[in-house]
Amino acid sequence: MKKIILTATAIILCVSVINAQKVVCKIKGSDTCLPLSQKLSEKFMKKYAGSSISVTGGGSGVGISALLNSTTDIAQSSRPLSMDEKLKLQEAGKAYKQTIIAYDAISFIVNPANGVNQLTREQLEGIYTGKIKNWKEVGGADMTIVVYSRESSSGTYDFVKEHVLMKKNFASTCMLMPATGAIVQSVSQTKGAIGYVGLAYVEKNVKALKVSYDKGKTYVAPSVANAKNKTYPITRPLYYYYLNSTEKTILPFINFILSAEGQQIVLTEGYVPIK
Amino acid sequence: MKIKFIPMMFFFLLYLGINKMYAQEQPQANGDTISPKIEEVKKSIDLLKTEIDILKKIKFSGYIQGQFQLADRVGTKTYEGGDFSPISDKRFMVRRGRLKLAYMGDLTQYVLQIDVTEKGFALKDAYASFTEPWLKTFGITVGVFNRPFGFEIPYSSSLRESPERARMSQILFPGERDLGAELVIQAPKTVRIWSGFKLEAGLFSGNGINPDFKEIKDFIGHLTYTGSTKNELFKYSAGVSYYNGKVYQGTKYIYSMNTLKDNMTKGFTVDSAATNKGGYAKREYFGADIQLIIATPVIGITQLRGEFIMGQQPAYDNLGSTSTSDATFSKTPPTRDTYIRKFNGAYFYLVQNIGKSKFGIVVKYDWYDPNTDVKGQDVKPTYSYTDGTGTVIPNNKTLLSASDIKYQTLGIGVNYKMTENIKWTVYGAWVVNEKTGITGYGGDLYDNVYTLRMQYKF
Numbered sequence: 001m002k003k004i005i006l007t008a009t010a011i012i013l014c015v016s017v018i019n020a021q022k023v024v025c026k027i028k029g030s031d032t033c034l035p036l037s038q039k040l041s042e043k044f045m046k047k048y049a050g051s052s053i054s055v056t057g058g059g060s061g062v063g064i065s066a067l068l069n070s071t072t073d074i075a076q077s078s079r080p081l082s083m084d085e086k087l088k089l090q091e092a093g094k095a096y097k098q099t100i101i102a103y104d105a106i107s108f109i110v111n112p113a114n115g116v117n118q119l120t121r122e123q124l125e126g127i128y129t130g131k132i133k134n135w136k137e138v139g140g141a142d143m144t145i146v147v148y149s150r151e152s153s154s155g156t157y158d159f160v161k162e163h164v165l166m167k168k169n170f171a172s173t174c175m176l177m178p179a180t181g182a183i184v185q186s187v188s189q190t191k192g193a194i195g196y197v198g199l200a201y202v203e204k205n206v207k208a209l210k211v212s213y214d215k216g217k218t219y220v221a222p223s224v225a226n227a228k229n230k231t232y233p234i235t236r237p238l239y240y241y242y243l244n245s246t247e248k249t250i251l252p253f254i255n256f257i258l259s260a261e262g263q264q265i266v267l268t269e270g271y272v273p274i275k
Numbered sequence: 276m277k278i279k280f281i282p283m284m285f286f287f288l289l290y291l292g293i294n295k296m297y298a299q300e301q302p303q304a305n306g307d308t309i310s311p312k313i314e315e316v317k318k319s320i321d322l323l324k325t326e327i328d329i330l331k332k333i334k335f336s337g338y339i340q341g342q343f344q345l346a347d348r349v350g351t352k353t354y355e356g357g358d359f360s361p362i363s364d365k366r367f368m369v370r371r372g373r374l375k376l377a378y379m380g381d382l383t384q385y386v387l388q389i390d391v392t393e394k395g396f397a398l399k400d401a402y403a404s405f406t407e408p409w410l411k412t413f414g415i416t417v418g419v420f421n422r423p424f425g426f427e428i429p430y431s432s433s434l435r436e437s438p439e440r441a442r443m444s445q446i447l448f449p450g451e452r453d454l455g456a457e458l459v460i461q462a463p464k465t466v467r468i469w470s471g472f473k474l475e476a477g478l479f480s481g482n483g484i485n486p487d488f489k490e491i492k493d494f495i496g497h498l499t500y501t502g503s504t505k506n507e508l509f510k511y512s513a514g515v516s517y518y519n520g521k522v523y524q525g526t527k528y529i530y531s532m533n534t535l536k537d538n539m540t541k542g543f544t545v546d547s548a549a550t551n552k553g554g555y556a557k558r559e560y561f562g563a564d565i566q567l568i569i570a571t572p573v574i575g576i577t578q579l580r581g582e583f584i585m586g587q588q589p590a591y592d593n594l595g596s597t598s599t600s601d602a603t604f605s606k607t608p609p610t611r612d613t614y615i616r617k618f619n620g621a622y623f624y625l626v627q628n629i630g631k632s633k634f635g636i637v638v639k640y641d642w643y644d645p646n647t648d649v650k651g652q653d654v655k656p657t658y659s660y661t662d663g664t665g666t667v668i669p670n671n672k673t674l675l676s677a678s679d680i681k682y683q684t685l686g687i688g689v690n691y692k693m694t695e696n697i698k699w700t701v702y703g704a705w706v707v708n709e710k711t712g713i714t715g716y717g718g719d720l721y722d723n724v725y726t727l728r729m730q731y732k733f
Contacts, residue, residue, distance in 0.1 A: 080506070083503055083570060084510075087576065090628050090692070092692070092695045093633050093694055093695055093698070094695065095632070152463075
């Protein structure tokens, strides 16, 4: 009888351990993180039956707002928290954690028919601030530049403004798009268009430009390898923000992302692993 | 063996069965029956979304601040929530009980806020605002709302780390709000250069939350610039404010500070021209404010705030009250004499959140000098002078009073954000008054106040 009870207990414990990996949560926020989060959650749910992870986009700002008003468990973000957001979380008594899940290279994309293959940071700044209005000014055809950007709630928007435009404001003529997919579609359909997206969104219907941050001495293409070896200059971490109060329930998913298996998925999806 | 195996399998199958009840069910793949149902669900969701979008525009919020206070002595006169009862040095009170209804359109806003406590019911905000849709830069607000002056006036009492605003803010802007209209100019985030600037300027009745009876309106303006460093670890904001208004003169007696007959002592002298009655005394303030916020990984968020205001403040009568705000919170045209004083005041806050914990410390220092023409023992009710015949004439009135005494306050407190809705505050306010020649104010009064407050906010 003792042996039966012990064996039964051991079986129950094993099954319990597997079930403890079950995660039910919502992820909301960055469009840049969206494909990665969807893939990771898909794999996790297949591995641990009973898990349910829903993933939606809307932009980093939208995700962080949702974390503040408790309508999401994880805010995925392509930028760090702003001071106002930190203050709001502090004021709400919400202690939070930040985890870097991957890195991303921001790619500037043009229509495949565009003859321009590379631009310096200064030229990108000129285009996005409205100083450069025609492709001929940067060695291309005589064609008006149609500039696409993300909306101001996007972490990618903030990052490009800080690191490419050096905090200068976007031109008022920029077409603001609510989602990364919309930028890819618009650029693929408009000959004179330029836009910026996370590396994972670069598809065959658009062309990624090489970028120079040393005034044209060297140009580097956006790729996982170049982001990993730090030769591509426009890379940034991708964050998950979550509250201390929910950490216990989502920790198995976080650990999965940071594991070798999770980081392999990061690499496969076109992002840069954290190690 | 068989006998032992059966119970084992029973336990195992029973446990798996229970878990399977909670496992995710996979939908049956049947395109013919699923697609129309999905379409139906989509239509319902779209309809619900439209209705939810309308409802999302209506926002209810509010907070209650219940507190217990202890003063140094019975009947303490204080700016830490109002004077104590003449027979008590301890009290419970609902300091604020706010309920706010807002309707937030895309570029429009309607706000109504009331305050309900054991002291009664009071209107706080009642205003409408809109922003033009073309540049999204120019906006207008009309109604009863916070005066656009400085930082502490519009900063919500539910967020403020000390229980009360600085003495000067309470005296110069009683009730914080006024009745009027203002223009707000602030470029959206995407516009080059200007998005850090914000200008608020308007015309107001100058009587606080009271009917407007004055012919002449007061101008109030505040210009700020806000910025942050690249990594958002340091945020700063600086502003300048200006108030230009008038206070109605209810009688022909206008008292202003001058050198008195002994050619040394400063005090009030009177101008009693008949034309003074029905005229207006100048109310003018100049202000500057600054806020710095620093986020350091281990220490936490540090906030430093400071504001300085100087100017001219008219007050009614000389009843010896320590407040000079009676002239700026009048319901009807007054029938009392007018006293004009030059003043200055300031406050400084240090707010330190302890790492990422729920605790924060606040240290605040403020001063208010209601009459900068006199100091210390020069604040006295009488003086003597020698007339032309060499006779000493004693006991001449300076007309100075408790209204002319400078106060300094040091406050230290701890805040604990227990939950998303509840905040606890423990705070001590140590008040030091100028030692003067006014009876009862020869030394520092026993008027320190200690507060324990619980705030529930939703």
